[in-house]
Amino acid sequence: MILMNDIIREGNELLRVKSVDVEIPVKEEDINLLKQMLEYVHNSVDEEIGPKYNLRPSVGLAAPQIGINKKIIAISAYDEKGRLYDFPLINPKILSYSDELTYLKTGEGCLSVDRDVEGLVHRRKKIKFKALVLEDNLLVEKVITLKGYLAVVFQHEYDHLQGILFPDRINKENPFFVPSNSTPIKFAGEEEND
Numbered sequence: 001m002i003l004m005n006d007i008i009r010e011g012n013e014l015l016r017v018k019s020v021d022v023e024i025p026v027k028e029e030d031i032n033l034l035k036q037m038l039e040y041v042h043n044s045v046d047e048e049i050g051p052k053y054n055l056r057p058s059v060g061l062a063a064p065q066i067g068i069n070k071k072i073i074a075i076s077a078y079d080e081k082g083r084l085y086d087f088p089l090i091n092p093k094i095l096s097y098s099d100e101l102t103y104l105k106t107g108e109g110c111l112s113v114d115r116d117v118e119g120l121v122h123r124r125k126k127i128k129f130k131a132l133v134l135e136d137n138l139l140v141e142k143v144i145t146l147k148g149y150l151a152v153v154f155q156h157e158y159d160h161l162q163g164i165l166f167p168d169r170i171n172k173e174n175p176f177f178v179p180s181n182s183t184p185i186k187f188a189g190e191e192e193n194d
Helices: 028-044 151-160
Strands: 059-064 072-078 084-097 101-103 125-136 139-149 182-184
Touching: 028 059, 028 072, 028 084, 028 125, 059 151, 072 151, 084 139, 084 151, 101 151, 125 151, 139 151
Parallel strands: 101 182
Antiparallel strands: 059 072, 072 084, 084 125, 125 139
């Protein structure tokens, strides 16, 4: 079971290393790692397990965050309408993305960044990628299109594979600057004038 002590923090050089592709055929150890990563994300938001093991809640985890520079990402997140999606991914590769941007009004956080970071991270509103997806213990190659919040979560985790942390993406001169092509993510139940 992955714990907070297994997650490396900002300042560790391993977070700045570009990840390499997982070898095909994928080894059992890589599939097991992916399962453990997804388990962490699930456990981190479980009302009993999370507090019991002092897990910080998360919606995603990338292999570099546990010191492994392989292209492996585990995501479990709700979309704006409250539907839960799991994306256990190996070797994701971005195929295309929108010019339109989006951002979280509250900013972003990260298990590997222990400080509060003020500022907005503008990311592609829509993104299309291919990856090996773990489904019922089988890896299936898929092309997936995500938009809004799920696209933001994916890009945050994908950045880890490039050695990029979210504070790198904040405008240093004007952290709360909003480009004309960027609109905030709105979750179900949020007021329009929030």
